[in-house]
Amino acid sequence: SRAVLRGSTSCLRAANRNFSSSSQRGHRVAVLGAAGGIGQPMSLLLKQSSSVSQLALYDIVGTPGVAADLSHIETQSTVQGYQGDEELDECLKDCDVVAIPAGVPRKPGMTRDDLFNTNASIVRNLVQACARSCPEAMICIITNPVNSTVPIASEVLEKAGCYDPRRVFGVSTLDVVRANKFVADAKGLDVSTVTVPVVGGHSGVTILPLLSQTTPSVSFTTEELDALTDRIQNAGTEVVNAKAGAGSATLSMAYAGARFVLSLLKAMSGSPDVVECTFVKSDVTDAPYFATPWRLGKNGLEQNLGLGSLSDYEKSKLEGEVLPALNKDIHKGSDFV
Ligand code: NAI
16 A cells, blocks of 8 residues: 555646646647547537647547548647557657547447446556556546446456546536537527536436536426436437447547536646536445536546536436446446455
């Protein structure tokens, strides 16, 4: 445990040193899996942001082309492509934020958990590289099953002696994006004014939209609650089926991933009141990782805004459906490492 303690202290020093240098030079952001269906459009959206000064793109195939293409866009940031294991550490060096959409997506008939066997080791290996090359970076995990890959990432960092739970995020933003859109459409509201917190996990019944806490305040019949909750929980499958074997959500996920990363960069630069729902280490329920709305800050997670006051409908889903399934997914991830 002394070794772990020494490791943590040196990680912390590195974090402090790198924070002051990063605020002078802008933010270096890596996308791991950058040539994929999510990676490419997400990198495009990040390239358009002035919060990013360096975009470091990594994949096992195709990154030179994606990087060359994006580097011609007339925004300030530089773009570099890195390909293959031997270039991974160089890609991650000095990164402030790492977004990970590497891994296989679902095909019709598959659950997110069916991806575990392939994606668990991809995430483990990539996060091990983060621990070596940018132990202080914010790590945003997009790769499914998020309910298990976030525990995997956390255990890897813990083993490497540089786990800071404030800096590891499961990106569940797409659930919020979908909830906002579906509720706005159902109720004829301007979607830019609608916010629906989505808590729990990021898979099937573990996704729990808190429709009772929608702002602006709206009321739903029980039929509407059932229909909207079911649609939000299964929206990913709607896309998987529509793509008929060609993958899962990529464009809406790229939007959601960029939204989360840019919110984080904004908070890291000192903007107050940046709030996002995210699946992280949590003590709000008996599940060790759980998504709730969080205030983000310079060091990542700053304040857990918690569950708020739940309706009876939401309470019964939380206890009866969310927690049992979520705990199972989480333990599968932790046990893997
Ligand atoms: P894709 O197959 O189009 O792209 C994945 C990319 O990862 C490919 O370019 C591939 O070469 C790369 N890759 C594979 N192994 C790698 C490794 N060891 N290191 C670096 N790159 C590697 O898949 P897509 O559609 O982009 O999905 C990626 C992941 O995101 C999937 O696991 C999917 O389930 C997940 N996803 C997550 C969502 C969320 O809400 N968090 C929503 C939608 C998808």
